[in-house]
Amino acid sequence: MPEPTPTPGFTLSTATSAPSRAMRLGVCGPVGTGKSSLIALLCRELSDRLELGVVTNDIYTDEDARFLRSAGVLDADRIRAVETGACPHTAIRDDITANAMAIEELEEDYDHRLEMVLVESGGDNLTATFSPALVDVQVFVLDVAGGGDVARKGGPGIERADLLVVNKTDLGPFVGVDVPRMVADATAARDHRPVIGLSRTDRDSIDRLLTWVDGRLAEHRAGSLVPVDPGPMAAHSHAHEHTHTHDQGGEPVGVHHH
Known part of the structure:
Protein backbone atom coordinates (compact mmCIF):
# COMPACT_ATOMS: atom_id res chain seq x y z
CA MET A 1 0.00 0.00 0.00
CA PRO A 2 1.40 3.47 -0.84
CA GLU A 3 2.11 5.85 2.02
CA PRO A 4 -0.64 8.45 2.53
CA THR A 5 0.13 11.98 1.40
CA PRO A 6 0.41 14.23 4.46
CA THR A 7 -2.03 17.11 4.74
CA PRO A 8 -0.24 20.50 4.72
CA GLY A 9 0.10 21.88 8.23
CA PHE A 10 0.04 18.49 9.94
CA THR A 11 2.94 16.48 11.30
CA LEU A 12 4.44 13.84 9.06
CA SER A 13 5.60 11.33 11.64
CA THR A 14 5.99 10.66 15.32
CA ALA A 15 9.44 10.91 16.87
CA THR A 16 10.27 7.89 19.02
CA SER A 17 13.89 8.29 20.11
CA ALA A 18 16.57 10.92 20.46
CA PRO A 19 18.22 11.62 17.08
CA SER A 20 21.91 11.06 16.48
CA ARG A 21 22.35 14.10 14.22
CA ALA A 22 22.25 17.87 14.61
CA MET A 23 18.97 19.73 14.72
CA ARG A 24 18.38 21.45 11.38
CA LEU A 25 16.83 24.90 11.66
CA GLY A 26 15.70 26.59 8.44
CA VAL A 27 15.40 30.35 7.97
CA CYS A 28 13.50 31.69 4.97
CA GLY A 29 11.64 34.80 3.86
CA PRO A 30 11.63 37.52 1.20
CA VAL A 31 14.75 39.33 -0.03
CA GLY A 32 16.12 41.88 2.41
CA THR A 33 14.23 40.80 5.52
CA ASP A 136 13.36 19.91 11.68
CA VAL A 137 12.04 23.37 12.44
CA GLN A 138 11.65 26.50 10.34
CA VAL A 139 11.54 30.24 10.91
CA PHE A 140 9.92 32.68 8.48
CA VAL A 141 11.26 36.25 8.52
CA LEU A 142 9.47 39.49 7.64
CA ASP A 143 10.73 43.00 8.29
CA VAL A 144 8.88 46.18 9.12
CA ALA A 145 10.43 47.99 6.14
CA GLY A 146 8.43 45.66 3.89
CA GLY A 147 5.22 47.28 5.08
CA GLY A 148 2.93 46.86 8.04
CA ASP A 149 0.32 45.03 5.99
CA VAL A 150 2.57 42.16 4.86
CA ALA A 151 1.65 39.86 7.75
CA ARG A 152 -2.05 40.22 6.91
CA LYS A 153 -1.42 39.00 3.36
CA GLY A 154 -0.70 35.53 4.68
CA GLY A 155 0.95 32.59 2.98
CA PRO A 156 2.15 29.24 4.29
CA GLY A 157 5.33 30.58 5.89
CA ILE A 158 3.62 33.52 7.55
CA GLU A 159 0.70 31.42 8.75
CA ARG A 160 2.24 28.09 9.65
CA ALA A 161 6.04 28.18 9.99
CA ASP A 162 7.16 27.12 13.46
CA LEU A 163 8.10 30.72 14.25
CA LEU A 164 7.45 34.05 12.53
CA VAL A 165 10.00 36.78 13.18
CA VAL A 166 8.97 40.38 12.53
CA ASN A 167 12.46 41.78 12.12
CA LYS A 168 14.03 45.25 12.45
CA THR A 169 11.32 46.54 14.78
CA ASP A 170 13.55 49.51 15.67
CA LEU A 171 12.95 50.85 12.13
CA GLY A 172 9.20 51.16 12.67
CA PRO A 173 9.15 54.92 13.43
CA PHE A 174 11.33 55.64 10.40
CA VAL A 175 9.20 53.74 7.89
CA GLY A 176 5.79 54.67 9.24
CA VAL A 177 4.88 51.22 10.57
CA ASP A 178 2.92 50.62 13.76
CA VAL A 179 5.01 47.70 15.04
CA PRO A 180 2.66 46.51 17.81
CA ARG A 181 -0.19 46.39 15.30
CA MET A 182 1.97 44.49 12.77
CA VAL A 183 2.89 41.93 15.44
CA ALA A 184 -0.76 41.66 16.48
CA ASP A 185 -1.83 41.15 12.85
CA ALA A 186 0.83 38.46 12.48
CA THR A 187 -0.35 36.72 15.63
CA ALA A 188 -3.93 36.74 14.38
CA ALA A 189 -2.88 35.44 10.94
CA ARG A 190 -1.02 32.57 12.66
CA ASP A 191 -3.87 31.59 14.97
CA HIS A 192 -1.61 32.47 17.91
CA ARG A 193 1.38 30.40 16.81
CA PRO A 194 4.63 32.03 18.03
CA VAL A 195 5.56 35.49 16.74
CA ILE A 196 8.59 37.47 17.89
CA GLY A 197 9.15 41.14 17.12
CA LEU A 198 12.95 41.30 16.90
CA SER A 199 15.56 44.02 16.97
CA ARG A 200 19.28 43.62 17.54
CA THR A 201 19.01 46.73 19.75
CA ASP A 202 16.37 45.10 21.98
CA ARG A 203 17.94 42.56 24.32
CA ASP A 204 14.58 41.28 25.53
CA SER A 205 13.56 40.31 21.99
CA ILE A 206 16.88 38.52 21.46
CA ASP A 207 16.43 36.60 24.69
CA ARG A 208 12.91 35.54 23.64
CA LEU A 209 14.33 34.24 20.35
CA LEU A 210 17.07 32.31 22.14
CA THR A 211 14.55 30.83 24.58
CA TRP A 212 12.45 29.62 21.66
CA VAL A 213 15.45 28.07 19.90
CA ASP A 214 16.64 26.41 23.11
CA GLY A 215 13.16 24.95 23.58
CA ARG A 216 13.16 23.39 20.13
CA LEU A 217 16.68 22.03 20.66
CA ALA A 218 15.60 20.44 23.93
CA GLU A 219 12.68 18.78 22.12
CA HIS A 220 15.04 17.57 19.40
CA ARG A 221 17.42 16.04 21.91
CA ALA A 222 14.52 14.34 23.67
CA GLY A 223 13.28 12.90 20.38
CA SER A 224 9.95 14.74 20.61
CA LEU A 225 10.46 17.39 17.92
CA VAL A 226 8.39 16.40 14.89
CA PRO A 227 8.84 18.42 11.67
CA VAL A 228 5.63 20.05 10.49
CA ASP A 229 5.00 20.86 6.84
CA PRO A 230 3.55 24.37 6.44
CA GLY A 231 2.47 23.29 2.95
CA PRO A 232 3.18 24.94 -0.39
CA MET A 233 -0.16 26.78 -0.36
CA ALA A 234 -1.89 28.90 2.24
CA ALA A 235 -5.11 27.59 3.68
CA HIS A 236 -8.06 29.21 1.94
CA SER A 237 -11.79 28.97 1.49
CA HIS A 238 -14.36 30.30 -0.91
CA ALA A 239 -17.55 31.89 0.36
CA HIS A 240 -20.46 32.59 -1.96
CA GLU A 241 -23.96 33.78 -1.30
CA HIS A 242 -26.81 32.73 -3.54
CA THR A 243 -30.21 34.30 -3.06
CA HIS A 244 -33.10 32.38 -4.55
CA THR A 245 -36.37 34.14 -5.36
CA HIS A 246 -39.90 33.13 -6.17
CA ASP A 247 -40.98 33.41 -9.78
CA GLN A 248 -43.91 35.51 -8.62
CA GLY A 249 -43.04 38.81 -7.01
CA GLY A 250 -39.31 38.22 -6.79
CA GLU A 251 -39.29 37.94 -2.98
CA PRO A 252 -36.17 36.21 -1.59
CA VAL A 253 -36.80 32.88 0.02
CA GLY A 254 -33.33 31.87 1.21
CA VAL A 255 -29.65 32.68 1.26
CA HIS A 256 -27.22 29.79 0.91
CA HIS A 257 -23.53 29.92 1.81
CA HIS A 258 -20.91 27.61 0.26
Whole structure:
Protein backbone atom coordinates (compact mmCIF):
# COMPACT_ATOMS: atom_id res chain seq x y z
CA MET A 1 0.00 0.00 0.00
CA PRO A 2 1.40 3.47 -0.84
CA GLU A 3 2.11 5.85 2.02
CA PRO A 4 -0.64 8.45 2.53
CA THR A 5 0.13 11.98 1.40
CA PRO A 6 0.41 14.23 4.46
CA THR A 7 -2.03 17.11 4.74
CA PRO A 8 -0.24 20.50 4.72
CA GLY A 9 0.10 21.88 8.23
CA PHE A 10 0.04 18.49 9.94
CA THR A 11 2.94 16.48 11.30
CA LEU A 12 4.44 13.84 9.06
CA SER A 13 5.60 11.33 11.64
CA THR A 14 5.99 10.66 15.32
CA ALA A 15 9.44 10.91 16.87
CA THR A 16 10.27 7.89 19.02
CA SER A 17 13.89 8.29 20.11
CA ALA A 18 16.57 10.92 20.46
CA PRO A 19 18.22 11.62 17.08
CA SER A 20 21.91 11.06 16.48
CA ARG A 21 22.35 14.10 14.22
CA ALA A 22 22.25 17.87 14.61
CA MET A 23 18.97 19.73 14.72
CA ARG A 24 18.38 21.45 11.38
CA LEU A 25 16.83 24.90 11.66
CA GLY A 26 15.70 26.59 8.44
CA VAL A 27 15.40 30.35 7.97
CA CYS A 28 13.50 31.69 4.97
CA GLY A 29 11.64 34.80 3.86
CA PRO A 30 11.63 37.52 1.20
CA VAL A 31 14.75 39.33 -0.03
CA GLY A 32 16.12 41.88 2.41
CA THR A 33 14.23 40.80 5.52
CA GLY A 34 17.43 40.11 7.46
CA LYS A 35 17.83 36.34 7.20
CA SER A 36 21.64 36.48 7.10
CA SER A 37 21.70 38.93 10.01
CA LEU A 38 19.40 36.62 11.99
CA ILE A 39 21.74 33.68 11.30
CA ALA A 40 24.70 35.82 12.36
CA LEU A 41 22.90 36.82 15.56
CA LEU A 42 22.16 33.21 16.46
CA CYS A 43 25.74 32.18 15.77
CA ARG A 44 27.14 34.96 17.96
CA GLU A 45 24.78 34.14 20.81
CA LEU A 46 25.03 30.36 20.68
CA SER A 47 28.51 29.46 19.44
CA ASP A 48 30.09 29.66 22.89
CA ARG A 49 27.89 26.81 24.15
CA LEU A 50 26.80 24.87 21.05
CA GLU A 51 28.58 23.21 18.13
CA LEU A 52 27.11 25.01 15.10
CA GLY A 53 27.25 24.83 11.31
CA VAL A 54 25.61 26.92 8.59
CA VAL A 55 24.50 26.17 5.04
CA THR A 56 23.49 29.15 2.90
CA ASN A 57 21.62 29.29 -0.41
CA ASP A 58 22.11 31.78 -3.24
CA ILE A 59 21.16 31.47 -6.89
CA TYR A 60 24.52 32.04 -8.58
CA THR A 61 26.88 33.20 -5.82
CA ASP A 62 28.07 32.38 -2.31
CA GLU A 63 27.51 35.96 -1.12
CA ASP A 64 25.54 35.07 2.02
CA ALA A 65 28.22 32.59 3.07
CA ARG A 66 30.94 35.19 2.45
CA PHE A 67 29.01 37.74 4.54
CA LEU A 68 28.83 35.34 7.47
CA ARG A 69 32.46 34.32 7.16
CA SER A 70 33.59 37.97 7.04
CA ALA A 71 31.47 38.70 10.11
CA GLY A 72 33.53 36.14 12.02
CA VAL A 73 30.49 34.53 13.64
CA LEU A 74 31.93 31.01 13.16
CA ASP A 75 35.09 29.45 11.82
CA ALA A 76 34.92 29.90 8.06
CA ASP A 77 34.89 26.17 7.36
CA ARG A 78 31.70 25.74 9.37
CA ILE A 79 29.83 27.86 6.81
CA ARG A 80 29.04 26.13 3.52
CA ALA A 81 27.32 27.55 0.44
CA VAL A 82 24.85 26.03 -2.01
CA GLU A 83 24.32 27.69 -5.40
CA THR A 84 20.75 26.76 -6.34
CA GLY A 85 20.88 27.88 -10.00
CA ALA A 86 17.14 28.52 -9.82
CA CYS A 87 14.53 30.06 -7.55
CA PRO A 88 15.64 29.38 -3.97
CA HIS A 89 12.52 27.43 -3.03
CA THR A 90 13.45 24.74 -5.54
CA ALA A 91 16.45 23.74 -3.41
CA ILE A 92 14.71 23.92 -0.04
CA ARG A 93 11.48 22.22 -1.05
CA ASP A 94 11.26 20.75 -4.56
CA ASP A 95 14.65 19.00 -4.73
CA ILE A 96 16.55 19.17 -1.46
CA THR A 97 19.50 17.04 -2.64
CA ALA A 98 22.12 19.80 -2.79
CA ASN A 99 21.27 21.09 0.67
CA ALA A 100 20.99 17.62 2.19
CA MET A 101 24.41 16.71 0.82
CA ALA A 102 25.96 19.95 2.10
CA ILE A 103 24.54 19.34 5.58
CA GLU A 104 25.70 15.72 5.66
CA GLU A 105 29.20 16.63 4.49
CA LEU A 106 29.40 19.35 7.13
CA GLU A 107 28.33 16.93 9.84
CA GLU A 108 30.82 14.29 8.66
CA ASP A 109 33.66 16.82 8.53
CA TYR A 110 33.03 17.62 12.20
CA ASP A 111 32.71 13.97 13.25
CA HIS A 112 29.00 14.38 13.93
CA ARG A 113 29.72 16.69 16.85
CA LEU A 114 27.48 19.46 15.50
CA GLU A 115 24.41 20.14 17.60
CA MET A 116 22.63 22.55 15.25
CA VAL A 117 22.89 23.33 11.54
CA LEU A 118 21.29 26.58 10.40
CA VAL A 119 20.03 26.48 6.81
CA GLU A 120 19.44 29.85 5.18
CA SER A 121 17.22 29.99 2.11
CA GLY A 122 17.93 32.53 -0.57
CA GLY A 123 15.43 35.38 -0.61
CA ASP A 124 12.13 34.26 -2.10
CA ASN A 125 8.47 35.21 -2.03
CA LEU A 126 5.75 34.64 0.57
CA THR A 127 5.07 31.09 -0.65
CA ALA A 128 8.54 29.69 0.10
CA THR A 129 8.77 27.02 2.81
CA PHE A 130 11.24 24.27 3.64
CA SER A 131 10.52 20.62 3.07
CA PRO A 132 10.19 18.86 6.43
CA ALA A 133 12.55 16.27 4.96
CA LEU A 134 15.29 18.94 5.01
CA VAL A 135 14.79 20.81 8.29
CA ASP A 136 13.36 19.91 11.68
CA VAL A 137 12.04 23.37 12.44
CA GLN A 138 11.65 26.50 10.34
CA VAL A 139 11.54 30.24 10.91
CA PHE A 140 9.92 32.68 8.48
CA VAL A 141 11.26 36.25 8.52
CA LEU A 142 9.47 39.49 7.64
CA ASP A 143 10.73 43.00 8.29
CA VAL A 144 8.88 46.18 9.12
CA ALA A 145 10.43 47.99 6.14
CA GLY A 146 8.43 45.66 3.89
CA GLY A 147 5.22 47.28 5.08
CA GLY A 148 2.93 46.86 8.04
CA ASP A 149 0.32 45.03 5.99
CA VAL A 150 2.57 42.16 4.86
CA ALA A 151 1.65 39.86 7.75
CA ARG A 152 -2.05 40.22 6.91
CA LYS A 153 -1.42 39.00 3.36
CA GLY A 154 -0.70 35.53 4.68
CA GLY A 155 0.95 32.59 2.98
CA PRO A 156 2.15 29.24 4.29
CA GLY A 157 5.33 30.58 5.89
CA ILE A 158 3.62 33.52 7.55
CA GLU A 159 0.70 31.42 8.75
CA ARG A 160 2.24 28.09 9.65
CA ALA A 161 6.04 28.18 9.99
CA ASP A 162 7.16 27.12 13.46
CA LEU A 163 8.10 30.72 14.25
CA LEU A 164 7.45 34.05 12.53
CA VAL A 165 10.00 36.78 13.18
CA VAL A 166 8.97 40.38 12.53
CA ASN A 167 12.46 41.78 12.12
CA LYS A 168 14.03 45.25 12.45
CA THR A 169 11.32 46.54 14.78
CA ASP A 170 13.55 49.51 15.67
CA LEU A 171 12.95 50.85 12.13
CA GLY A 172 9.20 51.16 12.67
CA PRO A 173 9.15 54.92 13.43
CA PHE A 174 11.33 55.64 10.40
CA VAL A 175 9.20 53.74 7.89
CA GLY A 176 5.79 54.67 9.24
CA VAL A 177 4.88 51.22 10.57
CA ASP A 178 2.92 50.62 13.76
CA VAL A 179 5.01 47.70 15.04
CA PRO A 180 2.66 46.51 17.81
CA ARG A 181 -0.19 46.39 15.30
CA MET A 182 1.97 44.49 12.77
CA VAL A 183 2.89 41.93 15.44
CA ALA A 184 -0.76 41.66 16.48
CA ASP A 185 -1.83 41.15 12.85
CA ALA A 186 0.83 38.46 12.48
CA THR A 187 -0.35 36.72 15.63
CA ALA A 188 -3.93 36.74 14.38
CA ALA A 189 -2.88 35.44 10.94
CA ARG A 190 -1.02 32.57 12.66
CA ASP A 191 -3.87 31.59 14.97
CA HIS A 192 -1.61 32.47 17.91
CA ARG A 193 1.38 30.40 16.81
CA PRO A 194 4.63 32.03 18.03
CA VAL A 195 5.56 35.49 16.74
CA ILE A 196 8.59 37.47 17.89
CA GLY A 197 9.15 41.14 17.12
CA LEU A 198 12.95 41.30 16.90
CA SER A 199 15.56 44.02 16.97
CA ARG A 200 19.28 43.62 17.54
CA THR A 201 19.01 46.73 19.75
CA ASP A 202 16.37 45.10 21.98
CA ARG A 203 17.94 42.56 24.32
CA ASP A 204 14.58 41.28 25.53
CA SER A 205 13.56 40.31 21.99
CA ILE A 206 16.88 38.52 21.46
CA ASP A 207 16.43 36.60 24.69
CA ARG A 208 12.91 35.54 23.64
CA LEU A 209 14.33 34.24 20.35
CA LEU A 210 17.07 32.31 22.14
CA THR A 211 14.55 30.83 24.58
CA TRP A 212 12.45 29.62 21.66
CA VAL A 213 15.45 28.07 19.90
CA ASP A 214 16.64 26.41 23.11
CA GLY A 215 13.16 24.95 23.58
CA ARG A 216 13.16 23.39 20.13
CA LEU A 217 16.68 22.03 20.66
CA ALA A 218 15.60 20.44 23.93
CA GLU A 219 12.68 18.78 22.12
CA HIS A 220 15.04 17.57 19.40
CA ARG A 221 17.42 16.04 21.91
CA ALA A 222 14.52 14.34 23.67
CA GLY A 223 13.28 12.90 20.38
CA SER A 224 9.95 14.74 20.61
CA LEU A 225 10.46 17.39 17.92
CA VAL A 226 8.39 16.40 14.89
CA PRO A 227 8.84 18.42 11.67
CA VAL A 228 5.63 20.05 10.49
CA ASP A 229 5.00 20.86 6.84
CA PRO A 230 3.55 24.37 6.44
CA GLY A 231 2.47 23.29 2.95
CA PRO A 232 3.18 24.94 -0.39
CA MET A 233 -0.16 26.78 -0.36
CA ALA A 234 -1.89 28.90 2.24
CA ALA A 235 -5.11 27.59 3.68
CA HIS A 236 -8.06 29.21 1.94
CA SER A 237 -11.79 28.97 1.49
CA HIS A 238 -14.36 30.30 -0.91
CA ALA A 239 -17.55 31.89 0.36
CA HIS A 240 -20.46 32.59 -1.96
CA GLU A 241 -23.96 33.78 -1.30
CA HIS A 242 -26.81 32.73 -3.54
CA THR A 243 -30.21 34.30 -3.06
CA HIS A 244 -33.10 32.38 -4.55
CA THR A 245 -36.37 34.14 -5.36
CA HIS A 246 -39.90 33.13 -6.17
CA ASP A 247 -40.98 33.41 -9.78
CA GLN A 248 -43.91 35.51 -8.62
CA GLY A 249 -43.04 38.81 -7.01
CA GLY A 250 -39.31 38.22 -6.79
CA GLU A 251 -39.29 37.94 -2.98
CA PRO A 252 -36.17 36.21 -1.59
CA VAL A 253 -36.80 32.88 0.02
CA GLY A 254 -33.33 31.87 1.21
CA VAL A 255 -29.65 32.68 1.26
CA HIS A 256 -27.22 29.79 0.91
CA HIS A 257 -23.53 29.92 1.81
CA HIS A 258 -20.91 27.61 0.26
